[in-house]
Amino acid sequence: MNSKDERPTKFRRSTSTRDTIMKAIIDWPGHFSAEELSGSLPSVSRASVFRTLAALQESTLICRVLVDGGTTRYRFGGGQHHHHLVCLECGEIQDIPDCDADEFSRRIASRHGYTIASHQLELYGYCSNCKTLD
Amino acid sequence: MNSKDERPTKFRRSTSTRDTIMKAIIDWPGHFSAEELSGSLPSVSRASVFRTLAALQESTLICRVLVDGGTTRYRFGGGQHHHHLVCLECGEIQDIPDCDADEFSRRIASRHGYTIASHQLELYGYCSNCKTLD
DNA sequence: CATTAATTGAGACTTTATCTCAATAGTGTA
DNA sequence: TACACTATTGAGATAAAGTCTCAATTAATG
The missing domain is CATH 1.10.10.10 (Winged helix-like DNA-binding domain superfamily/Winged helix DNA-binding domain)
Structure with a gap:
């Protein structure tokens, strides 16, 4: 270990x-x-x-x-801390500048008696280029 | 591939x-x-x-x-779709029943021109048991 | 029962990363 | 500058997690 x-x-x-x-x-x-x-x-x-x-x-x-x-x-x-948009077609990765998940995770944490140390959020989908190719 | x-x-x-x-x-x-x-x-x-x-x-x-x-x-x-709270001390995993990230991710997606297919969110921290042990 | 294709097992292989340990090379001090 | 101390490095072994191959098995269908 x-x-x-x-x-x-x-x-x-x-x-x-x-x-x-x-x-x-x-x-x-x-x-x-x-x-x-x-x-x-x-x-x-x-x-x-x-x-x-x-x-x-x-x-x-x-x-x-x-x-x-x-x-x-x-x-x-x-x-600073941020998250990503990952295109499942071409693999492009975009940063999501603001982390709206902080307030969200605090709310969850208190509801479950947790102290949050960090979180992990990634969004997967299709970028504007790839989604028109279907 | x-x-x-x-x-x-x-x-x-x-x-x-x-x-x-x-x-x-x-x-x-x-x-x-x-x-x-x-x-x-x-x-x-x-x-x-x-x-x-x-x-x-x-x-x-x-x-x-x-x-x-x-x-x-x-x-x-x-x-159904949900997320998790993972205790970094004891490894316990709790489900977070409601996914508040859906609406959040939709907002981000439209801002970046993405179509979201899925997302991945996990919260890491210390459960009520472990955080009192410090 | 015979045919056909899904499923399985065993082990080789891949990918991603960490560990070992002796050799090398920064840094502070004399 | 030379020395000693220890961080850092390289090379290769090893590990962890999962996938692939392919021949053998077996479920489903008629």
Whole structure:
């Protein structure tokens, strides 16, 4: 249950490996999977890519999108908490800037005696382009 | 990209293997993972368990919970569309009977030109038991 | 009973991610 | 600058979760 390979909550040293990864993440157009990112950086080991991605998530410097079916995609930035619209046809991902789910989740939480730590909301459907193609 | 092993949208024959799986699902107290279910049924192959689970999801006879971190748990029933409260301490999962997210997601969708097909919402936090233990 | 197609089992395979551990390389201090 | 300390890395093993293949079985139909 406990990981020996402790994942860093923050970076304590700046390294060229991480610079390489960060640059690739920042420059990436749109969303990417861990595998795509790793594949684009043959000089960096997969483990380092995953470690960096994990650390960045904790610091909310990247946002994570759970695509229906279980795949995970990332994007640099996103800034504050937000959600996504995922097109089931073309895979496009749009950010939903405002999170209306906060007030909603608070209401639910008090009704069930829960203290909410976080929530996960993604909307799946068809973007304006794809829905006209049927 | 295309699956050769076509997953059934509905069952066309009734078999004893499926009866065994169904009984186990129905009798399972609380939520279970595919692996737990399969492990409890040594006479049934893993593939059949996964196939049955997939088919049941399409018919909404079981509900699927995405636990934070990426694991998936299931439960028989649930009936109509709903969401979950997941306790990050003890793992307890509570159903949220009403889905207030529908109207919310419609609003978002029209704002972004999307047609919504489905959505995924889970709340994570601490149940009334666990939050007093800090 | 014979035919036909759905279903199954077993195990190989895939994908995504984590772990191990020795080697490497930042950083603060002497 | 050199040293010591420890964070970080790479490479490959391993793990978790699920899918695929395909031959064998078996339910349903006539």
